Amino acid sequence: DIQMTQSPSTLSASVGDRVTITCRASQSISSWLAWYQQKPGKAPNLLIYKASSLENGVPSRFSGSGSGTEFTLTISSLQPDDFATYYCQQYNSLWTFGQGTKVEVK
Amino acid sequence: EVQLVESGGGLVQPGGSLRLSCAASGFTFSSYEMTWVRQAPGKGLEWVSYISGGGETTYYADSVKGRFTISRDNAKNSLYLQMNSLRAEDTAVYYCARDRANTFDIWGQGTMVTVSS
Numbered sequence: 001d002i003q004m005t006q007s008p009s010t011l012s013a014s015v016g017d018r019v020t021i022t023c024r025a026s027q028s029i030s031s032w033l034a035w036y037q038q039k040p041g042k043a044p045n046l047l048i049y050k051a052s053s054l055e056n057g058v059p060s061r062f063s064g065s066g067s068g069t070e071f072t073l074t075i076s077s078l079q080p081d082d083f084a085t086y087y088c089q090q091y092n093s094l095w096t097f098g099q100g101t102k103v104e105v106k
Numbered sequence: 107e108v109q110l111v112e113s114g115g116g117l118v119q120p121g122g123s124l125r126l127s128c129a130a131s132g133f134t135f136s137s138y139e140m141t142w143v144r145q146a147p148g149k150g151l152e153w154v155s156y157i158s159g160g161g162e163t164t165y166y167a168d169s170v171k172g173r174f175t176i177s178r179d180n181a182k183n184s185l186y187l188q189m190n191s192l193r194a195e196d197t198a199v200y201y202c203a204r205d206r207a208n209t210f211d212i213w214g215q216g217t218m219v220t221v222s223s
Contacts, residue, residue, distance in 0.1 A: 032208070033207045036151075043213035044143075044213060046209055095208070
């Protein structure tokens, strides 16, 4: 089974900050990685697929990069609506989510 | 509007059974693979099960294999998850999601399953 490890688990930031979340796979997954945003009490929302492709309707301040085993999600300028938990997900072999990164107010 | 609506959650005793349903609307249901994802209280997301558009192919997480069965009725635009031999660790919000090229682009609002005596 492929394991996904995100870091950090919690990130404290302010509006306007550049934020980066890292996701590592236990083996190569090529570019078969997605990122989701989840707010409390709500279903997750797809942000990025195939490591770096922005889902329709997602603001351009979100970007993804990486391939193989190392991936990053970057928010170029954090907005009030972006305080949430973010999950990476591999889909190279079935599906596995990372444990999540909570972006909280500093 | 593209929409998924889950139902069927509730309180069940350990060892009991429950059947979840997911009603799809706003898209050609039979053209899409579908999946179930769960989230235990205060925890992260866990993929549970997948089914192909025609229902011929299914996959399960090891944690539910042999206990859960995924199925679909394309004539009714509905997805199901039959859950047997339920355990306390199955307590979670269960989401159905549309699978678009192996990413989950549309999610339902979730239905809560509580396994407790």
